[in-house]
Amino acid sequence: MGTAIGEGETRKPPGMTDVAQAAGVSPQTVSRVLSGHANVRPETRARVLAAVERLGYRKNSAARILSSGRSRTIGVVNLQTAFYSRLNLTFGIENAARAAGYSVSIASTASLDTSAVEEALSRLADQSVEGVILAIPLIHVSPRIEQLTGSLPTVTVDGSRTPASEVVAIDQSQAARLATRHLLDLGHETVWHVSGPGEWLDAVNRIDGWRETLEAEGRTVPPILKGDWSPSSGYRNGLILGRIPEVTAVFAASDEMAFGVIRALHELGRRVPQDISVIGVDDIALAEYCSPSLTTVAQPFEEMGTLAVDHLLRHINEPGAAHEPTSVEPELVVRASTAPVGAASGTH
Amino acid sequence: MGTAIGEGETRKPPGMTDVAQAAGVSPQTVSRVLSGHANVRPETRARVLAAVERLGYRKNSAARILSSGRSRTIGVVNLQTAFYSRLNLTFGIENAARAAGYSVSIASTASLDTSAVEEALSRLADQSVEGVILAIPLIHVSPRIEQLTGSLPTVTVDGSRTPASEVVAIDQSQAARLATRHLLDLGHETVWHVSGPGEWLDAVNRIDGWRETLEAEGRTVPPILKGDWSPSSGYRNGLILGRIPEVTAVFAASDEMAFGVIRALHELGRRVPQDISVIGVDDIALAEYCSPSLTTVAQPFEEMGTLAVDHLLRHINEPGAAHEPTSVEPELVVRASTAPVGAASGTH
DNA sequence: AGAACTATTGGCATCGATAACATTCTCTGC
């Protein structure tokens, strides 16, 4: 308005009607071509595609969703913390979904508060996702969460459960058993544990696996040191562990905490692995490249993401069918932060 | 069908019409209440809200988008690699967008291939996003990319440009200058550089900043060692650097590479920081907790995400206005991996 | 050749919300 000479101007993008007109067919036929329907003469199809190309037509997903009632989108509830490991889970989900022709909508929540989680789920529901993957540990399932997940196919990937959700998980107690047994096999009398926060099912399961393994072998079960997954919590606990002479083996519930522990031990003059062996969980990219390189238990996160999508889509497409929980196995990766007890090379 | 007793059954979710009926008003009034329109009697509003609550009404965003023409969604193109740093960028974007009432749709691409990027942009365009944040380095801007971004408000956050896009960036050459000068200030004769891959503008800018600083001081500019951001590429280059006696200071273009370098030096028996100082860029969470803790240049990624969203929304809401590029400043964080030259404490 | 199909295509209603316009109602001010 006013002096504008009206350059380009945002002219309305073409719709199916326009394409249909350009190709000399009905909009319906255009729709059939675009959704890959079978019964269309090759020649007609070609003509339509040409018109699509020429006009630069792009499908309007809002209209498609409204009309068809299917959004071809799945939602993921994620925790907004920079845990390396979780990232791969999301990638696995994205790739698997894309391969199946679905898109992914992510709702991150900054905390595990019931209300924050509700809000995230709510956002997803508003986007009419066809199903949800809960990639967070649900401690307390509020009525509202139950209601939201109840009306939507849901898969949880951390072992927590809501009524009517499927579970895909990494066997965390197995991860803990692998770690603990590895240290016992190296001749350590017992294994100390720096755990994750109690609200995380992963953390609890790892504690269980660790304790069971020790008990099965008749070893003393030392008191647990609590961390919060962060390097700094590992450091804090490391400063404690390093002051206890009898400690020779530590199982940290995450690689990042393991690094913190190692650093603290180092500052206290206790060598890893000669004086104390430390093992983590996750196998982050840096595990191999810090000093010493970290022995850890690798978690197949990406694979788990794929699996979760498979389950979810099956659940979406054949509602009635019940599917049993699935779990994938972690794997021990031995590097340089663990050693046989008393392996001290020189000093002391 | 068959023996089913017909439990619950998926009855159609309520729509505005249902709510309107229940509240004894017209659908239009319901719409007004829900979109916070002013002219509604408080009593009516209350009645509507009660009905919404009672029926468990949820808005249908597809219908809303179709009808209003606005999706209130912005798209982000991300690279699907587990770089710690980028994660915070996404969080910053998500939070800022949410605060402004927008949702975020993420399209990850596994590579920087033109076709992969086109595909990602295409996916976003199909979701009728109102604008796009390109969080990837665009080397080659294909005609198709130009076309896609041309018709959509776009902000790039790594310094690369498309015609008609805005730029928000961290001043990478400044980051490099900080790092290089820090090492020179410590008395090192010159600084060697392990760079990022040439397709990344960040990497190129860091190289420039590094070179400029050296030249400004009249120092020799050593040959560049090329990495790919990964710890293993740092390690590989570290094995080379460690064999060159004159090397006393290394500037790695990322923390992860820095760790790789340090590990390699360690294996070659060269001590950090006594024999060689190493500095990184990013300030990842582990930087403080590895041994030695890493001196680095911190990048305010989250802030940058917020800024990018601000720009994008302004761009969306007032099309004509041109906004100038903005850049945010990195910050030097001194820890234990750098030391004055010749600071060797004991040995050798 | 006529019936019975099948492959292809078109017409129309519809999904659920909003925009634009029309209407009713309620106060002012003179």
Place this chain on the structure above:
DNA sequence: GCAGAGAATGTTATCGATGCCAATAGTTCT
């Protein structure tokens, strides 16, 4: 007491694609 402004609410058309059903064209079979 009545015109006129403005608030509150209702009516109708519309967004763009798909589902369902009908119509036409082309084939096969007896």
